[in-house]
Amino acid sequence: MTQLAEMIGKDRGTLSEWVNKGCPVVKQGSTGARTLFDPRDVFAWREQFARSDEARKFARRAEEAGENPMTVAELNKLEDIKLKRQKLAMTAKILIHRDPLGMAIRQANGLGRQTIMSIPEELVRKVGGAVSREKALEIKDVAWDLCAAGLESWATEVNEAMRIAVERLISFDDVRRE
Structure with a gap:
């Protein structure tokens, strides 16, 4: 856990919270034993978690949305937020750009x-x-x-x-x- 925390710039407490929220582990350690992670699985989980969190934050209630799709301004705002999150994630080294x-x-x-x-x-x-x-x-x-x-x-x-x-x-x- 310590190695992964250092690699992605997060503390062990954050990783423990992620595990409680469903972050995949290769081997769950008990008290004093190592918890093993596959960084690729962790990165994929974080990307999916961020997407679902974003979808939840921007989901409209049925009565709000009606039959109207998002406006261009709303779509642009959503894209700006996505880009800011990607930049932040890349800076924090929790997201790897896939070319x-x-x-x-x-x-x-x-x-x-x-x-x-x-x-x-x-x-x-x-x-x-x-x-x-x-x-x-x-x-x-x-x-x-x-x-x-x-x-x-x-x-x-x-x-x-x-x-x-x-x-x-x-x-x-x-x-x-x-």
Whole structure:
């Protein structure tokens, strides 16, 4: 908890409040034991929490809204508030800007994972009647294990590369401040 608090510039009390409000934890620690967090899950939860809080604050009561949509001035005010929140969140390092390239990479990774994990089923279809049903299922299980191991290895490499990239980014921020 202490490491995450330092990373995002919040105190442990704030993190405890977040956990009480539903912030995801990898492992809940008891008194004196460490609580483990996945920062990506925490950032995603904070973004969702901010969105729902914003929606709650700007929700109109049915009798107020009637059939009228928000006016242009109201929409502009809402966008200004969103931008101010994003700037504040980025300054406090609780929101990470997602550029289009990063989002494209995330989508491509997801599609690649789906393609790789469809290989065992495709393999069973290809061998069809050439082998017995039991042998086809055995081949599928082996292929599944190989695909899963390959994806796990790939994920480890990507995580390490991202860790290094974040360290370099933090170092670059330190240099820019000097």
